[in-house]
Amino acid sequence: MLSRCLQLAMVALLVFSASWTLAEDAPAESAGIEVMSAFTSAEVKEGEAVAISDKTKYLVMFLMGVPLLLLLLATVVLGVAMGVYGKPVFVAHMVCAGLSMTLATAHAVVGLVWFYPF
Numbered sequence: 745m746l747s748r749c750l751q752l753a754m755v756a757l758l759v760f761s762a763s764w765t766l767a768e769d770a771p772a773e774s775a776g777i778e779v780m781s782a783f784t785s786a787e788v789k790e791g792e793a794v795a796i797s798d799k800t801k802y803l804v805m806f807l808m809g810v811p812l813l814l815l816l817l818a819t820v821v822l823g824v825a826m827g828v829y830g831k832p833v834f835v836a837h838m839v840c841a842g843l844s845m846t847l848a849t850a851h852a853v854v855g856l857v858w859f860y861p862f
């Protein structure tokens with residue numbers, strides 16, 4: 745009879761201790777959510793390089809694209825003049841080719857940074 749009473753007492757103790765633990769966990773959890781919400785609700789401030797309007801970005805890409813096309817055209821014309829008509833314009837062809845490649849790289853990098861993945 746005594747051992748039965750002891751068993752019942754132990755079960756009761758287990759049940760109470762479990763409910764106390766749960767009751768203590770709840771406020772800790774909500775405090776954690778409060779702390780996290782301070783971070784998640786904070787306004788994300790964009791860096792200066794990204795905080796440019798789309799219109800300005802298109803304008804910059806266009807202003808880089810026009811000289812790029814002109815330089816490519818000049819390189820092609822000089823290449824044809826040299827290769828087909830035998831004109832001595834190798835240095836001019838090289839200068840235009842170098843500038844074309846530089847501008848093309850800058851154009852591609854800026855385009856990827858601003859518009860990838862559209």
Ligand code: HEM
Nearest residue numbers: 816819820821823824826827834837838840841842844845
């Ligand atoms: C239809 C267009 C083109 C033609 C007909 C052309 C023609 C030529 C010719 C004939 C040469 C050899 C010159 C020589 O060895 O005396 C040459 C060299 C070269 N071209 Fe062009 N080219 C054209 C477009 C381009 C473009 C768009 C670029 C780069 C943006 C370029 C870059 C070069 C470079 C780097 C060399 C020196 C290669 C070397 O000497 O080993 N070319 N080109």
